[in-house]
Amino acid sequence: MADLPQHVDIHEEGPREGFQIEPGPIPSTEKIALVEALAETGLRHIQVCSFVNPRLVPGWADAEAVAGGFRPKPGVHYTGLWFNESGLRRALAFRERLTVTGSISLSASDAFSRKNLNRGHAENLEAMRKQTAAHLEAGVPVTRLGIMAAFGCNYQGDITPAQVVQTVADGLAIAGEAGVAITDLSLADTMGWATPIRIERGIGAVRERWPDLRIGLHLHDTRGLAVANAHAGLRLGVTKFDSTVGGLGGCPFAGQKGAAGNICTEELALLCEEMGIATGIDLDALIEVGRLAERIVGHQLPSELIRAGSLAAFRRRVAA
Amino acid sequence: MADLPQHVDIHEEGPREGFQIEPGPIPSTEKIALVEALAETGLRHIQVCSFVNPRLVPGWADAEAVAGGFRPKPGVHYTGLWFNESGLRRALAFRERLTVTGSISLSASDAFSRKNLNRGHAENLEAMRKQTAAHLEAGVPVTRLGIMAAFGCNYQGDITPAQVVQTVADGLAIAGEAGVAITDLSLADTMGWATPIRIERGIGAVRERWPDLRIGLHLHDTRGLAVANAHAGLRLGVTKFDSTVGGLGGCPFAGQKGAAGNICTEELALLCEEMGIATGIDLDALIEVGRLAERIVGHQLPSELIRAGSLAAFRRRVAA
Known part of the structure; x- marks a missing residue:
């Protein structure tokens, strides 16, 4: 166990x-x-x-x-x-x-970035530099980095742990340039591609490089696997979840009309409390x-x- | 992993x-x-x-x-x-x-046995002795033991691994008396009480005593945890699932009108194939x-x- x-x-x-x-x-x-x-x-x-x-x-x-x-x-x-x-x-x-509080928000999938934000990864990095500066100028702390499509993408297909690590590195670089410290990293399964094994591999790769980042999961139940994915995260010591x-x-998103939304808070809470x-x-x-x-x-x-x-x-x- | x-x-x-x-x-x-x-x-x-x-x-x-x-x-x-x-x-x-093929079917919960079959565990054992004899008389092999309410019960509450082990032992004793060999054990989460940790503990206790029994899981998605429970089973080498x-x-069952049924075959298959x-x-x-x-x-x-x-x-x- x-x-x-x-x-x-x-x-x-x-x-x-x-x-x-x-x-x-x-x-x-x-x-x-x-x-x-x-x-x-x-x-x-x-x-x-x-x-x-x-x-x-x-x-x-x-x-x-x-x-x-x-x-x-x-x-x-x-x-x-x-x-x-x-x-x-x-x-x-x-x-x-x-x-x-402010976030730096990136997508591990360039194709999703183009579809969802109408700009590629490089343009998005530039937008996040500006947004970070605007947050700091307004006195809003920036401590969180969010990575969308961290486990797969309807427009790009599978996303590898190496792609997630590179995207996290890009986000941390923006924070570094701005002189802020990111304490929280959120990995989002935006389109429901995660499986327990992909959660293990993605988190494993990030942990290996940045052992001190607190990792959170934002899970969607698009294909019924959200609770299993949350459990995989809990086993790896994930202590922060959106639901x-x-x-x-x-x-x-494309081709998924009528599909499920996020992981249910009450099912996540049941899983946790009963364990x-x-x-x-x-x-x-x-x-x-x-x-x-x-x-x-x-x-x-x-x-x-x-x-x-x-x-x-x-x-x-x-x-x- | x-x-x-x-x-x-x-x-x-x-x-x-x-x-x-x-x-x-x-x-x-x-x-x-x-x-x-x-x-x-x-x-x-x-x-x-x-x-x-x-x-x-x-x-x-x-x-x-x-x-x-x-x-x-x-x-x-x-x-x-x-x-x-x-x-x-x-x-x-x-x-x-x-x-x-024939099964010996018991409940780890005496209260469920009374509610569902209108007889307690002791009477059920007697009924299963007779049914096993009837199966063998008709030339029907009896190789499977099924345990209902193996992870909890709406009428009795939590079910301990020790109660499951005792129920399995009772079923194997019936098989032994009849001179048949049980090869397959099915643990059923009849009312949706299982969590990954209960799956681990229940299967662990049974495995320790009978390392050669092939264990299958019959899971219900009553509270949204079925896929997570299946994943816990897969990690323990479970290779047989009902869905x-x-x-x-x-x-x-009582108080659960409108609740979900069994684990979805296609979600179970997705979990397996993607891993x-x-x-x-x-x-x-x-x-x-x-x-x-x-x-x-x-x-x-x-x-x-x-x-x-x-x-x-x-x-x-x-x-x-």
């Missing part, structure tokens, strides 16, 4: 990922209700909105209403997402409520929030656990 | 598990169409029907029509399920078409059969992969 971590940090991205992809207009009040309910489950990190161009992502046209509307709970870190200086400025308007309640999210890894989450409360998320979006979400119920609930029933 | 097996056997139970739980009457011709389509995917073991009391399981009132109606493909083993002598006699009528195309099945473990399955063909299964039952099935498509399909697209 591997040495599993004693504790993991789960970053809940359900509101941001979920509401950006839902077709129907969802009232800001319901988005706020979900954010506030999540904060009552023991989650400590919640991404509440995306400061993106409302013409591109109509589901987040009300980012300001949500970021300014929820009642913050002490001890919970709320975050937003942005991709450019305009988004950064919008986020900074909520600096009292949101934890505003979405109910499995909110869905997949916007003795603390999450700080009240799983039964979180399952109720998953059911609330289903009511808000008005259709079934991928989470199996919100239908089955926790094991703790059955243990209480047996004991009664 | 663990030593993964080079090859696994997948026993497809979709027709039997799926059609027993669907509410609507499904024409025998469509059940036969699914069985015949499955046989074209490279699957070598397909459970086609259940010889159960049609008053208890109306979905299998047409077991004879299906067992006698499909066109067998050479090299594929077709099986049926039965729980008593009446069922055995019905199966024997199809001995030319079905592989008829259902599309995740057909659902859960009939270099041969299944003999043409995954793209199997995904098409999963979509056929959805059309037959008339509602969405749990499989994520039938919406996302295989990685091989994307690799071909990239290469084109």
